[in-house]
Every structure is written in structure tokens, then in C-alpha cells.
Amino acid sequence: MIKFRTYYKSDNEFRYSGGGGDLQQFIGILDKNLKQVYERDVVRGVYGLEGLEVIGEVRYSNDQCAFFIGDYGIYNMELESLEIIGNMDQNYTYSEQGELIKKYES
Numbered sequence: 001m002i003k004f005r006t007y008y009k010s011d012n013e014f015r016y017s018g019g020g021g022d023l024q025q026f027i028g029i030l031d032k033n034l035k036q037v038y039e040r041d042v043v044r045g046v047y048g049l050e051g052l053e054v055i056g057e058v059r060y061s062n063d064q065c066a067f068f069i070g071d072y073g074i075y076n077m078e079l080e081s082l083e084i085i086g087n088m089d090q091n092y093t094y095s096e097q098g099e100l101i102k103k104y105e106s
Helices: none
Strands: 004-008 013-015 023-030 036-038 041-047 052-061 066-069 077-087 092-094 100-102
Touching (some): 036 041, 052 100
Antiparallel strands (some): 004 013, 041 077
């Protein structure tokens, strides 16, 4: 099943039906806490045989027809290691240098 969610900034919440806003697609996998992983989620996981810990935004690459976590293809991630730690709409942003940073919380 193809599922989408939309973030509503005015309410600071996600809605899982209806339209409006930027749609974020469920990518078809669950994290280690059995939460559904969507585009724009920020996840931590282990990449490939090297065991490299990766933290990044889940995004889709049209050029490679695959989902990525930062610069790393999800097809080479240890899926059982994935954990959602936030999302780009509520918790994270990019610095002027293009680095993923946590938003200031008051």
C-alpha cells in the first residue's frame, strides 16, 4: 500500500489522509521501534559492511530510483539498525554549509 503524510506547520502536526502541503511518502520499511519511515524523517543507522554510523534525512533520488539517508543508499543500510530520531519539519534543518543540524528548542 502506498501511504503519504502531510506536515501542517500551523498545527505542528502530521496528517495521514487528505491533501494539501508537501506529501511525504512512506518508504515501505519500519525502524527498529516499528515506526513507519517516511521521506523527510531523520534517521540513524548502520551502513553496509563497514559498520559506519549514518545520520541523515530520508529522501528519494530520481536519478538513482532509490531512497537515500543523507548520501548513503538505503539499499546498503542494515535495516534492523534504523531508528527515527526526528524529521526535517519539526526537529532538523541544514546549516549554511549544508550540514544537518538540530533546530533550537526553547
